[in-house]
Ligand SMILES: Nc1ncnc2c1ncn2[C@@H]1O[C@H](COP(=O)(O)OP(=O)(O)O)[C@@H](O)[C@H]1O
């Protein structure tokens with residue numbers, strides 16, 4: 355359904371982010387992109403969703419296909435219409451809108467009729483009972499987990515075939531992360547919605563996905579079926595925090611991710627308000 359072939363990408367024409375990434379997301383599959391900060395996960399998702407240009411990024415070589423068509427020059431809006439929706443890293447909800455108005459904002463490219471809209475909202479509330487409880491609350495006053503659910507719910511309002519989901523687990527408690535991954539799994543199993551999931555939580559991401567790609571320095575270092583990756587010693591040692599040396603890797607990674615999270619929260623505030 356989505357395929358990247360030998361994709362190279364850079365920001366500002368000089369900061370090279372991807373150096374020849376090839377990957378496939380088959381129809382109805384959950385595929386995960388693993389890798390530490392700066393590996394190129396977000397850039398890969400933005401290439402697929404047409405959002406790279408907004409950050410002065412560009413494809414410098416390679417091909418991006420969605421449903422057999424070259425989409426490298428398509429706008430984000432056209433891609434959403436074609437069924438490709440992105441949930442950005444750091445959950446960008448509109449804090450001064452109610453939960454329900456945030457959901458309705460997800461339909462703007464489709465503009466459904468009132469009845470249709472109500473049915474769609476009902477569908478989301480069935481999947482996310484927490485959002486139904488909070489429907490009248492301002493999104494800015496809901497918890498991190500609820501905001502992540504809201505960001506996913508809003509993407510679902512565009513009736514996507516494939517959702518590009520960027521680090522949904524970031525900053526959330528483990529139980530909340532599992533709740534969100536369970537909902538993703540149900541959406542996949544019951545509605546056939548595909549997911550390309552960028553994650554640093556490799557253990558969970560491999561458990562909930564069909565295929566995985568490990569990015570390192572803008573390249574695919576390892577790829578395969580998720581169950582096979584989870585069993586490999588090198589993957590376990592480097593990404594699952596199992597084995598010798600893993601603790602050192604983990605602590606270096608978490609110090610980095612705290613810095614990045616802080617930077618992102620500043621950036622998202624200036625975008626949202
Ligand atoms: N907007 C941007 N402007 C300049 N460089 C960027 C931008 N976004 C990401 N990069 C750089 O591109 C590389 C890949 O980043 P990214 O795709 O965000 O990785 P990940 O999501 O895996 O953390 C990093 O070196 C990062 O510093």
Ligand SMILES: [Mg+2]
Pocket residue numbers: 395396397443520521
């Ligand atoms: Mg990222």
